[in-house]
Amino acid sequence: MSVKSYSVSDFDFELPPELIAQHPAAERSASRLLDGRSSSPVDRIFRELPDLLNPGDLLIFNNTKVIKARIYGAKHSGGAVEALVERVIPGTCEVWAHMRASKSPKPGTFVRFNDAFDAEVLGRCGPDNGMFHLRLPSDPFALLEQHGHVPLPPYIEHADEADDVRRYQTVFAQEPGAVAAPTAALHFDEALLARLAERGVATAHVTLHVGAGTFQPVRVENLADHKMHSEWFEVNEATVAAVAACRARGGRVVAVGTTTLRALESAALGGGLRAGARETEIFITPGFQFQVVDRLITNFHLPKSTLMMLVSAFAGYEPIMVLYRHAIAQGYRFFSYGDAMLLERV
Known part of the structure; x- marks a missing residue:
């Protein structure tokens, strides 16, 4: 299938409603992790992540903080x-x-x-x-x-509760401004971060304030007709330096979440990762040339969403469809409070 032949309906799939996670796992790092780095999916637990990364790799998180919006x-x-x-x-x-x-x-x-x-x-x-x-x-x-109240996504059917104040927030949230959590990072707890550090995995941060547009399906069949929502992001000099150091030592840049990836790739548009703060309307679809990110940790996304298109651009359309079919067959939990997967860039 050529890049130009993709349409919105290509990114649709049937999801049993019972697989939409209404509450988080009892422990953050006890979520399931679908390892999609090879041709055959491998079922894992998220706390196994340190064993899947090498010393010298660089994990980059989005340190935005969800406000009670x-x-x-x-x-x-x-x-x-x-x-x-x-x-x-x-x-x-x-x-x-x-x-x-x-x-x-x-x-x-x-x-x-x-x-x-x-x-x-x-x-x-x-x-x-x-x-x-x-x-x-x-x-x-x-x-x-x-x-205010925690702005839980529209597919979570209960009103926000005391536990949501804690669990719909990453353990390293720092910069207030998001109305949706960078959900791939919800799986990290302090113990897992400590194990990653012991493993020799470096960390860095970007800030992208996630907007409500992240939940909007694409309502036009031709991808070229879609108008992407705008979000504010910042990549600082320390993160630019961390990426350069990772490259120099032969490590891999691992984005935690699509928001982190969008910030990094937006900051590299035009060639070379540049520090700064600005708006991004980047729309990543199959055929996009990635400049920064080698691996991606992400949750499972809504049908017909821009994020389905992003992960298909990153890991390949057919491999993503295989992973989603496997996840549904194996009862993985979907969306914000759901499970995660680890992807390799094609």
Whole structure:
């Protein structure tokens, strides 16, 4: 199959609903790991990962921190409102948010959230004016931490619970701003990180604030017609240096999650990995030329999603379909709270 012949329907598959994980594994590193590095899938446990890497390899994580981005309130007219804060505008009390209400609130009106604070509607914003520009009365991060809810994905059917505050967050989360977790990194705990260090595996970090667009299916059949959502990322000088050192010693760069991969490959567009912070709308489909990442640790993704296209570009379309069929047949748990796989770049 040639690259140009792929369409959205090629990335569809039937997933039994019972395989959509509603809760995480009892222990982070006790999740299953599907080893997809060879022609035949191998079933493993995630805590085996140190044995699958070599001393001198470099693991790169996304250190974004999920904010309690979902808030509930009402318009002054009484209509209920649910908001999902997608982005906090740096240095301000303003945010961009998705809002659900019977009638859209108009600019100049106020929404009362959690019966605790008022947000002024400044207007519409974002791609296709699909979001609302709001001004909050004080620091958005503090208000959301106090009054917000964990923004669990739409396929998780329970309301957020106390355990979700801890488990829908990586153990090394540092930079607040994401509305979805970098889920491949949820499998790492302190004991596993210590074993990786003992093994001689180096680590580094990028920051990419995951947006709600990560859950959106591609709604056009021709991939060229899809408009990718934008996300903010930063790759610092230390990570650029760590990648160069890894290459010099003959190690492999292992991205933990598709968000990490997107940040690294975005920072290498145009040739050479460059430090800096900016927006990315990178859409990785079969035929993409990878510059940085040699291996990828990732969870199992939604049908027809941009992430299905990304992993197919990375490991090959047919091998990915084989892995997904194996995972379904063997009862692997899917999506954010599900199991993981280890992929080699083709």
